[in-house]
Amino acid sequence: MTMRKSDAILEEMMALHPKFMDLTLDRMWRLLDKLGNPQDKLPPVIHIAGTNGKGSTLAMIRAGLEAAGHICHAYTSPHLARFHERIRLAGALISEDALAKVLDECRRINGGTPITYFEITTCAALLAMSREPADYILLEVGLGGRLDATNVIARPAVTVITPVSMDHEAYLGDTVAKIAAEKAGIIKRGVPCVVSQQADMAMEVIEAKADRLGAPLIANGQHWHVWKEHGRLVFQDEYGLRDLPLPVLPGAHQIQNAGTAIAALRVLDAGDAAYEGAMRDAVWPARMMRLREGALAELAGNAELWLDGGHNPAAGQAIAEHLATLPARPTHAICGMLNTKDASGFLKPLSRVADSLTAVAIPGEANSLSAEALAEMAVESGHDTTTASSVRDALRRIVAEAPDARILICGSLYLAGAVLRENG
Structure with missing residues (x-):
């Protein structure tokens, strides 16, 4: 099979990886500045961190927004079959020509300076999304949150933290509290943060960070509740009760993810069509x-x-x-x-x-x-x-x-x- 141009560029980018991989945003800021700071020219961003359920929750939020008539870009990782899956522009996977062009631009402007694969490809994604009109961008954290390459958005529309548990301990810490502190790094001053069900020690850390930054929390068990009843999904918050279809994504854990997605859509005031669409239309491969x-x-x-x-x-x-x-x-x-x-x-x-x-x-x-x-x-x-x-x-x-x-x-x-x- 003939190698795609984008694959060849991605191979070259792998060689730029620093010999010592320290978590820092310095390399991101340097390249973004050379690219004209595309992160400051984006539509409203929904930024999602967590250990489990990030992708499913993102898929439901995107399905809901699109069902309500909104145009959405999305950036997720890792890909399954080909890199193009990571970047969606106006709902469709980025084309080979568009991907090769933006990757080549980032490679050329970076000029051989050490940078991680995820950092330079995240810059490419932000650049691509800054050049196409959309109503929203859904941005999934790659690793942690505080020092993740996606954490360069000054003021997202809403942040979302899905359940936090042990993972990537070598980089994020050896306790749930330490990992939660890294995930909570996406919380921004004054920006609403939707929080899934959490272990007590994780919730304490998230609440403390939100309190310091004056970020309104919309937390499961406090501000919203979700459960399955008679073959339907029931969501309740201070604005009332929603009776909805069960999420199309299989698994009991998707009830919690669905509640998180609906809570985020409520923050965005997305409307009835969005809530139904989030349950009915979400697609997320390789999850049951x-x-x-x-x-x-x-x-x-x-x-x-x-x-x-x-x-x-x-x-x-x-x-x-x-x-x-x-x-x-x-x-x-x-x-x-x-x-x-x-x-x-x-x-x-x-x-x-x-x-x-x-x-x-x-x-x-x-x-x-x-x-x-x-x-x-x-x-x-x-x-x-x-x-x-x-x-x-x-x-x-x-x-x-x-x-x-x-x-x-x-x-x-x-x-x-x-x-x-x-x-x-």
Whole structure:
């Protein structure tokens, strides 16, 4: 396959990565200044941080705003199959020509100065979004918040903090309170902040930061509530009760994400069409995604094939809870994980719902755990475990032994991307 021009530029950008990766915004400010400060020329921004649920919440807010007739740009990470997924302009993925042009401009103006891959591509995204008209921009934090490359917006329309839990401890801290402090770094003076359900220690940190900056908090359990009742989603805040369809994104954890999205849409005064659209129209790949078509789906035959990119203990718990709600069926997991993640914490809740786990390495990822190393952790977490050379090999073996099984491929967004590319 011929390499796209954007892929070639992205490869060159990888070489600019500093030898020592310190979290700082200095490199961002330097390049943004050379680019004419596109971050100051954007439509109203909805800035979203958190450990789990950022992408799903963003997808619901975007679906709601678009259902209400608004034009939206969006910036998310990481991508699954191709980089273009990270940047949406007026609702559509950025074109190859537009992406190559803006990446090349950033590369040229940066001039070989050390900068991380995420920083320079974030600059490219901000530049692209500053040049196309829109009503809103949805901006997802990459890592943390306080020193994340996206945290260069002086005054967003609203900030959102989804549930905070342990992840990226090497960069963000070894307690939930420390991680919450980093996430709370997106809070801006006087800007409303919508907060999902949090552990007490995380909420205390977020409340203290908001209080110091005079930022109004709209917090779950205090200012709004959300629950499932009679097959519907019920949202209540000081303005009244909303009876809505359940979110189209599967999983009990999506009720909380849906409530967070609705609370943000209420801050934006988006209206009834937005609330309905957020529940009905959201699309977020590789989050309890059923694969019904494609090469791997065909190989699965009569088996149910599911894909999820969750990779931390909270995600493992959410996946397990969702699987427990499905009709009884033998369930087999195929799992690959990075060596930077808490594999044992992710795997342990899955041992309650999976009859077996096949460990694989993530293809093309230098930081992937080997199948053998992951299998050892899975055994310690209570799984009946084996290894396979690839997802296809694992799938073929499971289907041969349990043709009507439920099969979940999980453990990493990088694995999910490889699966989606292979599935076609």
